[in-house]
Amino acid sequence: MSTSAQLRDALTDKLTEGGTLADPEWRAAVRAIPRELFTGAYFRVVEGSIPTACRVVREGEPGWLEGVYSDETLITQLDGRVRPDDVAEGTVTGSFSSSSTLPSLVLRMWQQLGAETGHRVLEIGTGTGYSTALGAHRLGDANLTSVEYDPVVGGAAAAALKAVGLAPRLIIGDGLRGDPDGGPYDRLIATCSVRYLPLPWLHQVKPGGKILVTLSGWSYANALALLEVTGPGEATGRFLPGYTSFMIARPHDRPPRPALALLPGDERPSLIDPTKLGDWTGSWVAQLAAPSAERMGAGAEQILWDVSTGSQARTAPDGKGGWTVVQRGPVRLWDRVEQAVRDWQAAGEPHQERFGITVSAAGQRVWLDGEDGPGWDLPI
The missing domain is CATH 3.40.50.150 (Vaccinia Virus protein VP39)
Known part of the structure; x- marks a missing residue:
């Protein structure tokens, strides 16, 4: 069985070889700090569980220390209150609320x-x-x-x-x-x-x-x-x-919402492929355009619900190779998302490193390819 010091050395070597640890002083810090003193027991996701369930990995169990020194995020709290020591046995569900980041x-x-x-x-x-x-x-x-x-x-x-x-x-x-x-x-x-x-x-x-x-x-x-x-x-x-x-x-987290009820609205063809919201940057661009909306659904069937106004948008395949969108409420969520995604597509669907941010007394604005390019105000 490997010791803590051996596992720290192995993690340091792995991160150095992978290009993460370029600074020798940060390498020294990793070798010196025993991560197990900061994690103790932790939650591990049960693969394939729906809803997502976790089991507790406790100090001294087989694989516990190796897990501590894996390059993984260790979940240490659920729902803002449940810690591993609060769970006697079996599995538990809840929203991740604190962790030791990878x-x-x-x-x-x-x-x-x-x-x-x-x-x-x-x-x-x-x-x-x-x-x-x-x-x-x-x-x-x-x-x-x-x-x-x-x-x-x-x-x-x-x-x-x-x-x-x-x-x-x-x-x-x-x-x-x-x-x-x-x-x-x-x-x-x-x-x-x-x-x-x-x-x-x-x-x-x-x-x-x-x-x-x-x-x-x-x-x-x-x-x-x-x-x-x-x-x-x-x-x-x-x-x-x-x-x-x-x-x-x-x-900054969203306020609690009641159970979602999908209601009738105005229907029209969608000008963008809703699956673009499954892209890392595409989903972020959509969020910039509709910052008070929660996104649900997957693939071509996306659901946006603005928790502050009750506005909704939902998409679906139209059976002819395109998509439809149904919108209701004072904020036309899909109109905003469409425009933002089309601006992003016109720029070649770049990753986020092509974006910047300016903060001033006038507000906080994210922009693409320059302050005079397409931009979105953050919800201060």
Whole structure:
């Protein structure tokens, strides 16, 4: 059986060979931090289960430690309250609400942030504390502040950090408020997604500083952006290559909705193939166009429901090689999605790295191929 140190070395070597770990100081952090102290027991998805069910993998069980050092996200909380130790036996269902993100993504983001010795960094979302530990090892305790919304999650992270001899500044509170008492910071990194850039972040990071954050929405499409703060409350940036997703910050999550009732509406032919919403960037473009809509369905049968107005849109094959759409409500959701997807298609269906974002007193706008190109306002 491999030891923790051996598995850490193997993970470090794997991430180095794969190109994730280019910086020797971050490699040293991975070798030094025992991930098992931050995860303990975790949930593992039961393959093929509908609805998705999880079983608990407990400390000391066969495969537990190997799972800890796999390059995988480990689910550590369901429904904002259920932790692995709360489940006696069998399986459990629920929405994922906290996790230890896969190490390759955590380390890639730390390096994309460009945090260097001497930088003061604000981390939004302590989670299990593993990412926090890596950052504190690399930058020093005094240079890292981490904010966690959930006091139970934050308390467990604090205990784990203490156990490995690290003491960064930890705050229990709303990460969307940042750290009003601790700025200015050189860098901000978020390990949750948001619908728009919280204004406090833009005042707590000094001009010339960087913010790395995943933008998401109520359809749960994601895109990772790196912004440079250009002045108080102002920033500009680009979206990055790859496929990054995080759980949405709880204050930004969609409100509860009643059971969906599909109602009659106005029918017409669809001008786009609804399956384009199954594409990583296509789904994100659709979300930009209809930011208050939740997307359901699959393939050619898409359903959009605007949880703020009750507006609906649903598509279906027309039996002749095309598609129809039925819309109702004050917001013509499919009209907006169609236009956005057609603008994206006209540009060649590029990945998100062709998109950028500008934040100013006028609002927050995502654009394609330049600020004078097609653009969409974020729902502040």
